[in-house]
Amino acid sequence: MANCVVIVICYDRPNEAAQLLKTLSESPVDAPVDLIVSIDRGRDQAQLASVADSVDWPHGRKRVIVMPERLGLKAHVLRCGDLIGEYDYGIVLEEDLLLSHQALRYARHVVAEYRGQARIAGYSLYAYHKRESDKLPFTPIEDGTDACFAQFCSSWGQVWTREQWQGFRQWLAENDADHFNDPAVPAFVNGWPASSWKKHFVRYMVRRELYFVFPRVGLSTNLGYEGTNHTGVHARFASPLLHGERTWVFPRLDDTALLYDADFRLGDAQKVRFQRVMMCPDVASNFARQGAAFFFAQFPLRAPFYLSLTARAIVNDLGILRSMALRWVRRRRGRS
Numbered sequence: 001m002a003n004c005v006v007i008v009i010c011y012d013r014p015n016e017a018a019q020l021l022k023t024l025s026e027s028p029v030d031a032p033v034d035l036i037v038s039i040d041r042g043r044d045q046a047q048l049a050s051v052a053d054s055v056d057w058p059h060g061r062k063r064v065i066v067m068p069e070r071l072g073l074k075a076h077v078l079r080c081g082d083l084i085g086e087y088d089y090g091i092v093l094e095e096d097l098l099l100s101h102q103a104l105r106y107a108r109h110v111v112a113e114y115r116g117q118a119r120i121a122g123y124s125l126y127a128y129h130k131r132e133s134d135k136l137p138f139t140p141i142e143d144g145t146d147a148c149f150a151q152f153c154s155s156w157g158q159v160w161t162r163e164q165w166q167g168f169r170q171w172l173a174e175n176d177a178d179h180f181n182d183p184a185v186p187a188f189v190n191g192w193p194a195s196s197w198k199k200h201f202v203r204y205m206v207r208r209e210l211y212f213v214f215p216r217v218g219l220s221t222n223l224g225y226e227g228t229n230h231t232g233v234h235a236r237f238a239s240p241l242l243h244g245e246r247t248w249v250f251p252r253l254d255d256t257a258l259l260y261d262a263d264f265r266l267g268d269a270q271k272v273r274f275q276r277v278m279m280c281p282d283v284a285s286n287f288a289r290q291g292a293a294f295f296f297a298q299f300p301l302r303a304p305f306y307l308s309l310t311a312r313a314i315v316n317d318l319g320i321l322r323s324m325a326l327r328w329v330r331r332r333r334g335r336s
Contacts, residue, residue, distance in 0.1 A: 002032035002060045003088040004108065007080045010095045011073075012042040014051050017095035021055045027101045030108060032060040034087070038080050041070040048095075059104075074197040078172075081165050089161040091125070096222060097157055099125075100242045103219040107159045110147070110213060113250045115161065120253065121201070121210035122164050125157030127218035129239045131264045133188050138264050140216060145251040149211040150260035153201045157220030171204050182206075186263050206262050211253065217242045 006024060010017050017037075024035070037052040039045055045066065052064045071079065077092070084090035089111045091104070100106075103125055114120045128150075131138045140148040160168075178194035185203050192199040205211065218239045251257050260266060 002034045004031070004090065004104075005034045005036055005083065005087045006091045006093065006104070007036045007038060007083055008052075008093050008095055009038055009040075009076055009080050010048045010052070011040040011076070012044045012048070013095050014044050014047040017048055018051045020093065020095055020097055020099060021051065023099045023101065024104070025055060025057055025059075027099070027104045029059050029104050033104060034060040035062045036065065036080075036083055037063070038065045038076065038083075039067060040072075040076050041067050073195045077197045078169075081160065082169070084160055084162055084165045087162065089159060090165070091157075091159050093125075093157055093220070094155070097220045098223065098241060099157070100219045102242055102245065103157070106215070106219050106242075106248065109248050110215075110250065111159060111161060113248075114213060114253070117253060119210055120164070121168065121205050121208075121212055122153060123159040123213045124154035124215065125159065125218065125220040126154040126222075127215050127239050128152075128154075128237075128264065130237055132237075133186055133263050140214075140258055140260070141266075143251060143258060145249045146217070146246070147213050147215050147250050148258040148260065149251075149253060150214055150264055151202070151205045151209075151211055151262045152260070152264065153198060153205065153212045154214070155198045156222045168201060168204055171208070172200055175203070175207075176200065189262065202262055211259065213250075215242075 008017065008020060008024075021037070035055075035057045037048075037055075039048045039052065049064060049066050055062065067076070080092060081090070084092075089107070091107050093099070106125070107123070110123045114123075128138050130136065132152075180199075180203070181190050182203055184206050185199075189199050189202050218241050221239050221241055223238050258266070259270060
């Protein structure tokens with residue numbers, strides 16, 4: 001049996017599933033990889049089963065699971081995640097994803113790099129370029145590596161080892177709820193619907209102080225097809241895909257690492273480390289959201305300079321307005 005499995009979660013999108021399965025079957029691998037296609041009950045279930053059955057899988061064994069009853073997104077993802085228990089690690093994909101041909105190789109390398117590190121909760125194939133909280137740009141500070149860490153997870157291509165998934169499932173057994181209002185978790189995550197599995201994983205990482213590994217260049221993306229928890233508006237989160245081979249350089253998870261919180265912001269200690277990076281992405285996005293007060297709080301010694309510029313601009317504008325008023329008065333007098 002292969003030590004890796006790709007699990008494709010399907011529900012009523014046969015065309016997209018066919019495209020993803022074709023990409024997977026054509027992707028290069030360095031070791032055997034099994035494939036499981038899990039199809040939830042829906043109007044296109046039979047067509048999806050036909051698509052899955054027709055796929056030629058050259059990398060290992062193939063298995064097609066057809067659910068007799070509708071599970072819904074959360075239950076379906078959890079059941080598919082439990083299948084990782086038969087393997088060392090698993091790659092979980094929803095059928096509407098676009099995938100880089102290097103995704104399977106990347107998964108093997110990233111798992112090998114961080115295997116056994118207790119603070120790592122999983123790995124993303126998707127690379128965020130916008131924050132989910134406010135849709136502002138997110139670009140990790142450049143540190144010469146191909147990844148960074150965040151207390152957030154991806155639902156557009158994720159990788160878990162058997163131990164990582166089992167750790168989450170044990171925690172969820174004691175903390176599951178349709179809704180929660182956890183002050184440690186960002187408000188927008190608290191507001192996600194009962195069908196979300198992702199909100200529980202984010203909460204799990206925050207409460208256990210764990211991190212997901214995110215690539216700087218995506219191995220998967222989503223063009224915004226409508227789904228259970230989103231509509232086509234999520235096309236704004238589509239991100240570039242890696243094309244071509246790469247030699248990966250992974251950062252260490254230690255005191256020098258880029259550690260972003262569940263809102264993709266650096267912690268206070270790390271802001272001190274990077275305070276010389278003028279308007280770094282994290283500061284820039286906060287400045288756009290919170291305005292001048294945030295900027296001057298980050299760069300207090302610049303306040304007198306910018307205040308003097310503001311005062312000069314006001315004086316200049318008042319002079320222009322005075323000149324315009326005088327010209328208007330003269331024209332009025334000339335007409336009379």
